[in-house]
Structure formats: C-alpha cells, structure tokens
Amino acid sequence: MRATLQPGLTNRLTKYLRTTQQLIEEGRDAVSSKELGDFTGINPVQVRRDLNAIGFSGTRGVGYQAYDLVEAVRNILGLRQTYNIALVGAGNLGSAIAASTILPKRGFVIHDVFDDNPEKIGRTVGNVVVKHIDELKKSVTEAEEIIGIIATPASSAQEVAKLMVDSDIRVILNYTDVLLHVPSQVDVHRIDPTAQLMHTLYYLTQAEGQEAS
Amino acid sequence: MRATLQPGLTNRLTKYLRTTQQLIEEGRDAVSSKELGDFTGINPVQVRRDLNAIGFSGTRGVGYQAYDLVEAVRNILGLRQTYNIALVGAGNLGSAIAASTILPKRGFVIHDVFDDNPEKIGRTVGNVVVKHIDELKKSVTEAEEIIGIIATPASSAQEVAKLMVDSDIRVILNYTDVLLHVPSQVDVHRIDPTAQLMHTLYYLTQAEGQEAS
Structure with missing residues (x-):
C-alpha cells in the first residue's frame, strides 16, 4: 500500500492536475510553477515543494512537462482512467x-x-x-x-x-x-x-475596510 | 476595523452558517455542536471552540439558538443581507x-x-x-x-x-x-x-487498500 498523503497536499495536487489538464487543452506542452501558482492561488514555492514531494521535477527555464505531470499526479492519487x-x-x-x-x-x-x-x-x-x-x-x-x-x-x-x-x-x-x-x-x-461566495465576500469586505482606514 | 479571521476559521464558520440555515428550514430552533459536526465533517470540539472564539455560546442540553447563531456568524463575516x-x-x-x-x-x-x-x-x-x-x-x-x-x-x-x-x-x-x-x-x-471528486476518490481508494491489507 502507498503511504497516505496529507489532505492539504491531496487537495493542492488535484488543483495542479485540473489546471495542467486545462492548459494542455489550450495547447500547452509545459507549465511553470508560477503559472500553476497563479491559477490555483497557491504560492509557487509551495507548488515546487509539493511536486518535489511526489518525486516530480521540472527543468529550469522550461517548467514541467504537462502530460507527464498529469500522469504522475493521477498515479499518486490512484485515480482510474474513467x-x-x-x-x-x-x-x-x-x-x-x-x-x-x-x-x-x-x-x-x-x-x-x-x-x-x-x-x-x-x-x-x-x-x-x-x-x-x-x-x-x-x-x-x-x-x-x-x-x-x-x-x-x-x-x-x-x-x-x-x-x-x-x-x-x-x-x-x-x-x-x-x-x-x-x-x-x-x-x-x-x-x-454560496459557501465559497461567503468566504470570498468576507475577505473582500476586509480588504475594502483596510483601504478605507 | 474588525480583526481579520484566520482563513480556516472563516471557512468553518461558513459551513456552520449554511448547515444551521438548512436546519432552520427543516423547522429546527436549536442545533448542537454534534449535529454541526456531523453535517460539516468537523470535530464537535472544534465547533465549540470556533463558536466560543466568536463569542457565541450554547446552553447545555439544548444547544445553540439557531437564529441567533446565523445572525452572529453573518455579523462576524460582515455579510450584507442580500x-x-x-x-x-x-x-x-x-x-x-x-x-x-x-x-x-x-x-x-x-x-x-x-x-x-x-x-x-x-x-x-x-x-x-x-x-x-x-x-x-x-x-x-x-x-x-x-x-x-x-x-x-x-x-x-x-x-x-x-x-x-x-x-x-x-x-x-x-x-x-x-x-x-x-x-x-x-x-x-x-x-x-471534479476537484472534490478526485480528492474523495483518493481517500476511498486508500481506505479500500487498508481494508484489503
């Protein structure tokens, strides 16, 4: 049996997976930790740390091979093809x-x-x-x-x-x-x-309070 | 300006809010930390700690007043009525x-x-x-x-x-x-x-692996 991943890591991996699949559909072969960070709202340092943790590494100046990344994450999550x-x-x-x-x-x-x-x-x-x-x-x-x-x-x-x-x-x-x-x-x-909305609106209200103060 | 809540707390409060609103619609006046825990997947001890943290307390054997709880959480999150x-x-x-x-x-x-x-x-x-x-x-x-x-x-x-x-x-x-x-x-x-699905299926696969081993 594989070691169990921490919930936070699993959650972030599914976000990288989803984003990378979408970038592939947009015609991309490689993705950078910065892009994965931008689209998921996760710090790029954390992105690199997570992908390192599952034994996946990129190439400086090129990024991660998108197809390989998808396969690696699907495998580590134990997902069936369909x-x-x-x-x-x-x-x-x-x-x-x-x-x-x-x-x-x-x-x-x-x-x-x-x-x-x-x-x-x-x-x-x-x-x-x-x-x-x-x-x-x-x-x-x-x-x-x-x-x-x-x-x-x-x-x-x-x-x-x-x-x-x-x-x-x-x-x-x-x-x-x-x-x-x-x-x-x-x-x-x-x-x-609505849960996501309430969560977001809270931070929006906070940010506007800070701008005004 | 109010103090900023931690993201984890905000996230949990929106879950309590949503669940309590739903229980009100089912005709309930009071809710217990155990119920809030069961429906949100959060430990009841954590539920009580969170509600204490926002200055909201229940009555032993009765639970929390549902309407008051909704108002308290809406206020602390700074949500408008509509x-x-x-x-x-x-x-x-x-x-x-x-x-x-x-x-x-x-x-x-x-x-x-x-x-x-x-x-x-x-x-x-x-x-x-x-x-x-x-x-x-x-x-x-x-x-x-x-x-x-x-x-x-x-x-x-x-x-x-x-x-x-x-x-x-x-x-x-x-x-x-x-x-x-x-x-x-x-x-x-x-x-x-699909993100939630992949996350859940990972744990399901893990649990089945453990049962089988």
Missing part, C-alpha cells in the same frame, strides 16, 4: 450536467441518467437516454458506478440518496440544499457555491 | 442557476440575466427577464452587483469575464472550464465538482 457516474434528475440542471464537457475531460463519464417523470424517460440528455429510476440499482451494478449525482427537486433528494446507498454508491454529489442522511461510509458533497 | 448577482448565459445551466432556491435562501439574488441569443432575450428564467449582454454594465452599476456568474459555452467565457471586469464585478463564479485571465483584484472561483 469513472462511470449515475445521474438522477433530467431537468435543466441534470441536462446541463449531462452535457458538461468538464466531467469527461477529467475521466468522469455520465453513463446513466434517471428520472421518474414519464415525459422525460426515453429522451436523450447529453449522449444518454433517460431511464426510469426503478432501473437505478441494476444499471449501477452493471456499470460499476460508485459515484452518484442528485440533480432532482429538493423534495426527492433524500429518497434518491437512499436508493443510491442501497445500490452501493459510495460518493454522492448533492446539487440540492437538502441535508442528506446517509450511512457514514458514504461521502456526500454538496455542490453549493 | 447581494445582487449578474448571471450571463440563459441556457440549461443558467436557467437552473436562476431557478435555484439555494442562492436566495443564503441572501444571493439573481437580479439580472444576460444572453446574446435573440431567441433568449425577453424570455423569463427564474423570475427574471433575460436582457441583451450589451446592457450588462448599465445593469451591474444600477443594481450594485459585485458578483457575476458565467454559465455560457466555454468559447464565450473569457469575453464575458472581460465585460464583467469592465463593469467592476469583483467576484466571478465560473461554471465553464476555461482558465480566465482577469486582473488580480478580481476573484475567480471555478465551480467544478
């Missing part, structure tokens, strides 16, 4: 998520989409035909899905979470604002921009 | 964001929605009539908007970001995967669930 995802909710939000180009670029494939509205079942969102929610467990097992996304109205979220737990989903991305009750072995992440 | 937001992009994603119940509950109002597609201008998304993107600067100034959301196709994101910067928007929530180039006084947050 993860299939079960998405529940085929409304505006679910359709937007299914059509997202971000997820597949990072190895996350919306493999199945479910709804309980007969008008939505059989329609295509993204590249996927919407199935009835009753097929969730069967599909999740077949496609070895351990990640579920809840993009339903709030009133259905807890019920969907229970179905996901019963289907052995391990990680739930919850786009509703319902506090889901799930067993402790299941990770729930709320996708809620 | 912030108006300019949203650009009236497709599936923009429509879902405009119809979100999470934002207004937390004091964030989608006040203006913009697009450049003539078919979308004049339509209603959420409760807002879509305006032409050319009206962005005027609307942002009138409604004193300092927060902008980009929910356009990736190909338009940088152009929209520039318009927002020129309109004195200070915080941008970027729902595309484009790395935006903006002046350093503007905060950009990418709303990208």
